[in-house]
Amino acid sequence: MNFLFAWRYFKSKKSTNAINIIAWVSVVAVVVGTASLIVVLSVFNGFEGLVKSLYATFYTDLKVTPAHGKLIRLNEKQLKTIGGMDGVRAWSLVMEEKALLQNGEAQTIVYLKGVDSSYTNVTTVADEVKAGEFNLGTEDKPASVLGVGIENALGLWSDRELLPLTAYLPRRGASLNVSDPMASLSAENLYTSGSFAIQQDFDNKYVLTNLAFLKRILNLAPDEYGGLEIALQENADEEAVKDQIARLLGAEYKVLTRYEQNQGLYSIMQLEKWVIYGVLSLILVVAAFTMIGSLTMLVLEKQKDIQVLKAMGASNGRIQSIFITEGFLLAGIGAIAGTLLALLICWAQVKYKLVMLQGGSFVIDYYPVKFLARDFLLVLGTVILVAFLAAWFPARKAAGERVELKS
Structure with a gap:
């Protein structure tokens, strides 16, 4: 039920085009953030695996x-x-x-x-x-x-x-x-x-x-x-x-x-990976701000709908869940598109070696890529958390709307 309302609100025509524009901007920001996290973490995994294989030769x-x-x-x-x-x-x-x-x-x-x-x-x-x-x-x-x-x-x-x-x-x-x-x-x-x-x-x-x-x-x-x-x-x-x-x-x-x-080496590599993850997660933070703006404007747009739903018996929790689901919908579309984009970029890098390493002194001449399931789960969990936090405040505002139906 919550998803049906959220999907209807997402695809319905708004009275102000700015709402649609901001909504799609937030989706694009999630796409960019998701794709960036997956691509960079996968490249880092490729280098990490390469370095570990070289050290495994000797140790x-x-x-x-x-x-x-x-x-x-x-x-x-x-x-x-x-x-x-x-x-x-x-x-x-x-x-x-x-x-x-x-x-x-x-x-x-x-x-x-x-x-x-x-x-x-x-x-x-x-x-x-x-x-x-x-x-x-x-x-x-x-x-x-x-x-x-x-x-x-x-x-x-x-x-x-x-x-x-x-x-x-x-x-x-x-x-x-x-x-x-x-x-x-x-x-x-x-x-x-x-x-x-x-x-x-x-x-x-x-x-x-x-x-x-x-x-x-x-x-x-x-x-x-x-x-x-x-x-x-x-x-x-x-x-x-x-x-x-x-x-x-x-x-x-x-x-x-x-x-x-090689505890020092492996600890540093793990620390570098978490630093990279933290820096790139800032893109999703930017997406969260645009999502807050989009959902806040949507709440203002749907004030009459909210009052009708409350008059029909919908609880504050139901109203809040609808708009949180709307946030998950925006983030979900961006996350799926970002994942597909990342897979396409990484596949092209492996097959066509689009980005080469400079200098010619390394054991390989292009940036390596390695997918790990835990990275996908980490990125997905980050997107879900960002979407929930971004949707929470507009959803609370929607739930707090007072019923003021007029004849």
Whole structure:
């Protein structure tokens, strides 16, 4: 019943054209606001998914690290137990240390990461090698795969270099000698076999080599490592596996999910998304003001109808509901049209790459798009809330009209 009255009021001819104009302006504002929110959130989702996929190349599903200090101790029995847990697909032992790499006169600080032979089973870094091959050498003749940023900083071609680099790492337990700082460092030759390109954070920071070499130069015990990286099966319960490993190893170890390994990054991305949502919601706030004006003028236009309905027994609640429904109708038409417009724009972007990324240095050359159902629900909920608040005040005014029928 409320919708029938609201629809009749919407399509009926008004005595003043301004009422129709303002009504359609409010609808257009909702269309623009809805389309903007969906398009921008979808593009943001595309970038977010892309960044997460790049980080997933380097970071594993779970990682065991020390609760304090830099080293963990894991024996064969513990490793075998972890490998046999439900949901665990593969694991790899790693060690990471800051190092100075030198190539002639060129030098740079890097994170030298030693990995074992199972590393390619837990990450896809080997698939991102752009030059040379993923070859980490042996303990006695170590090779390395460099990030392309480090390759550029050292001024070399990693797949063509005949002479080794010099890697300087801190001696374990050595104190700093102010008169001769180099005395507290170990120096080793490190050959290059290739370079990888994943994302700037990794490309300018990491050099991969074999774990045995790094353990030797750092003078680590056979059961000492920097961490244990774990890949899970596709449908594994991440939290259940995490809790099971934590119970096995105890409080001296931390078990981190991929999100927890990059908590700062993911938190910032979520914050950016909410800021974007808040800014674009201001368009719907503008739509709310035009809707208030439209409905207020409609209430003035329909004063006689309101009095007739009250004379026939309609309650104040019924009158108020009719005009709130009118607000929902205006917002609903705008929301549906805005959603269809957003879908059309995003489809065209994916198919024809209408808006390109400038610079040519990113992994893709156009703005990515990814639809999420929760974004549609969020936008729909926002439109409903704005429509209700905008319609509330004119509807209360309509409900407060006094019956003054004259003969």
